[in-house]
Amino acid sequence: MATRLGLLPTWQNPVDRFKPDYGVIKPDLQIGTPYTGGGSDPTLSDEDVLSGFVDQMYARFTPQQVAYDARSEDEIRASVAAWLRPSYDQAIVNRQELTRLNKANLDADAIARGMGASTYVSDVKNRQQNAEAGDIASLEADYGSVLSKYVLDSVDSENNRMLEAEKFNAEARQSAYDKAYTAALSLFEQYKKTAKRSGGGGPVPTSLENCEAFLSMLSVEERKTVYEASTAQGARYRAELIASVGTAGYFQLMVKYPSKP
Numbered sequence: 566m567a568t569r570l571g572l573l574p575t576w577q578n579p580v581d582r583f584k585p586d587y588g589v590i591k592p593d594l595q596i597g598t599p600y601t602g603g604g605s606d607p608t609l610s611d612e613d614v615l616s617g618f619v620d621q622m623y624a625r626f627t628p629q630q631v632a633y634d635a636r637s638e639d640e641i642r643a644s645v646a647a648w649l650r651p652s653y654d655q656a657i658v659n660r661q662e663l664t665r666l667n668k669a670n671l672d673a674d675a676i677a678r679g680m681g682a683s684t685y686v687s688d689v690k691n692r693q694q695n696a697e698a699g700d701i702a703s704l705e706a707d708y709g710s711v712l713s714k715y716v717l718d719s720v721d722s723e724n725n726r727m728l729e730a731e732k733f734n735a736e737a738r739q740s741a742y743d744k745a746y747t748a749a750l751s752l753f754e755q756y757k758k759t760a761k762r763s764g765g766g767g768p769v770p771t772s773l774e775n776c777e778a779f780l781s782m783l784s785v786e787e788r789k790t791v792y793e794a795s796t797a798q799g800a801r802y803r804a805e806l807i808a809s810v811g812t813a814g815y816f817q818l819m820v821k822y823p824s825k826p
Contacts, residue, residue, distance in 0.1 A: 641716050650708070777818065
């Protein structure tokens with residue numbers, strides 16, 4: 566085993582070291598009155614201890630969040646217009662070309678008939694020009710209608726994807742919290758049992774840093790000997806750890822420095 570722990574006691578509340586903001590509303594536990602048995606911190610209520618375990622376990626189970634960057638309506642409109650507008654522009658050009666061709670044929674026919682620039686020819690050309698304007702206006706109206714439909718459908722799809730991502734994240738957080746809460750209850754039961762078994766004086770407390778340094782130097786098997794107090798020396802080390810960081814802090818050390826590979 567490594568060197569003995571005992572140095573000047575500088576106790577640090579282990580619960581304060583684990584405060585993740587995970588966006589899940591924890592239930593109002595209302596467990597009971599503070600426990601004041603040996604080896605535990607009398608300033609911590611059972612609710613504080615369990616809450617600390619939940620926070621620590623949630624830090625282990627925290628899920629990876631899905632981030633969906635939804636496109637804005639302006640971005641969608643620009644994207645749709647980029648592939649939709651060229652076909653309408655080409656249709657307008659084709660319609661204008663048809664008018665030009667009709668006018669050219671009309672002029673050629675008028676010259677062949679010796680009519681020249683008659684009032685009749687001018688009237689026919691005006692009607693063709695008006696027909697072109699009407700067709701182009703119809704194309705523009707159709708373009709606006711189709712563009713709006715595609716944009717609205719795409720905006721709805723983007724919003725649905727964003728809601729699905731938010732729902733997935735919420736369910737993942739809740740699942741992680743459920744796992745953390747179950748694990749915390751198990752730790753809390755051990756905490757209560759250990760707190761009842763912890764005696765009064767004897768072990769010399771030390772700092773949390775010394776406790777962590779001590780456990781980090783032990784092998785997995787050596788930690789198991791300490792945690793299970795399977796030897797007299799292991800029992801002494803275990804008692805000193807509890808005296809140093811309290812029962813809640815002791816179980817947090819067990820999580821941080823496990824006795825299993």
